[in-house]
Amino acid sequence: MAGQFGLSVRFTLKEGAAEAFDALVAETLAGIRASEPGTLVYVNHLVEGQPDQRIFYELYRDRAAFDEHERQPHTRKFLVGREALVDQVEVDWLTAVDGKGYAEGE
Numbered sequence: 001m002a003g004q005f006g007l008s009v010r011f012t013l014k015e016g017a018a019e020a021f022d023a024l025v026a027e028t029l030a031g032i033r034a035s036e037p038g039t040l041v042y043v044n045h046l047v048e049g050q051p052d053q054r055i056f057y058e059l060y061r062d063r064a065a066f067d068e069h070e071r072q073p074h075t076r077k078f079l080v081g082r083e084a085l086v087d088q089v090e091v092d093w094l095t096a097v098d099g100k101g102y103a104e105g106e
Helices: 018-035 063-071 073-084
Strands: 005-013 039-047 050-060 086-094
Touching: 005 018, 005 063, 018 039, 018 050, 018 073, 050 063, 063 073
Parallel strands: none
Antiparallel strands: 005 050, 005 086, 039 050
């Protein structure tokens, strides 16, 4: 886990924007799967009882992999596209201490 870089992001969507947001995320994930080996985990979560919220959990091999993710055309398109769909974004930057789960070399 040493060196891995993570974050969680809570999106509060504009009313009626969930379907369009989820489609934009699906398109973005296709790009991540195809061209980002340093992105270890990238998951979009529904929030029970909160249909206008989504939580992303993202884990990268290191800070450089995150920076590379941010430069990708599919990520840039997501950042621009979400502006019309999202009311609020909350980001928590994460440092792993210990746990069980994905780690390179396992």
